[in-house]
Amino acid sequence: MKRYGGLIAFGLAIGFGILAVVLAQKWLAARSTQAQVVLNATVPLTKVVVAASDMQIGTPLTKANLVLADWPQGSEPRGAFNDISAVEGRVAVTKLTAGAPVLAAELAAPGSGAGMVALITTGMRAMAVRVDEVTGVGGFVLPNTFVDIIGVDETRGDKKIAKTILKRIKVLAIAQETFTEEGQAKIVRTVTLELEPKQTEELALQTHQGDIHLVLRNPLEEEPKVEEPKTVAKKAAPVRRVVYRPKPSPHAVEIIRGSKPAETVQFKNANSEEKL
Structure with a gap:
C-alpha cells in the first residue's frame, strides 16, 4: 500500500486541479454573461451609419458600401447619420475607413456629382498643370497638400525673373489619383490644383510666358493677412457765409x-x- 500511496496522492491532486479549473471557467463565464446583460440593460443604443469597407476619395455612397451599427445613444459623433438613405448618392471627399462613422464633413454637398467634380469647393475651379520631377518637388506633392507657385518670366531677353505668383494653393489630385498612401512619393506628369477664377487666368498666362515651379509648404502655416491702411476721413471745416455789403x-x-x-x-x- 505504501508503494502506491505517492501515485494515488499525485492522481488525486491532478483530479482536484482539473475540477478547480472547470469550476473557475464556469464561474467566469457566468459573470461575463451577467455583466453583458447588465450593460445592455443600462446603456441605450442607437443606430449610426458606418462604412462597410475602405473607400477612396470620390467614391459614391450606396447601400452596398454602407451599414448601420449600434452606437451608445448620446455619444454619436457630430455630423453622424442614423439613416442610410440620408447619405445615399453623396460622394466622399476624404478617405473613409471600414467601421468608422460617416460624417457630414467628409461628404460633398448633395447633387454635386461624383469624382473630381465633387471635390471642388463652391466658387473655385480645378486646373491641371504639367510638372516634372523637379517642379513637382520630387514627387512629394500629394492630394490635400498645399503649394506656392513660382513663375519664371523668360520674355525679357536673356534676363530671367522668378516671382511667387500664387500662394497656399490646394492640390486636388496628382495624375489621375485623388489619394495616395501618406508619405509615399509618386512621380507624376500633371497636378490638379484648386484655384479661384482669377488665379486660373494668372496661371494660364504664366505657363505661356515661362516655367512654373511648385513649392511645398506646411499645411498648418496660414498666410498672414495684410491689413489695409485705415483712412480717417477729415471732418470738413464749417463753411462761412460771406455776405457782400457795399461800402457806403x-x-x-x-x-x-x-x-x-x-x-x-x-x-x-x-x-x-x-x-x-
Missing part, C-alpha cells in the same frame, strides 16, 4: 443861408449825421 458812399447836402453862397456839407452816408 458819401452823401452831400447843399445848404443855402439867405444871400450867402450855397454851402455843401458831406456826410458818411444818407442815414448818418456824421460829417466828413
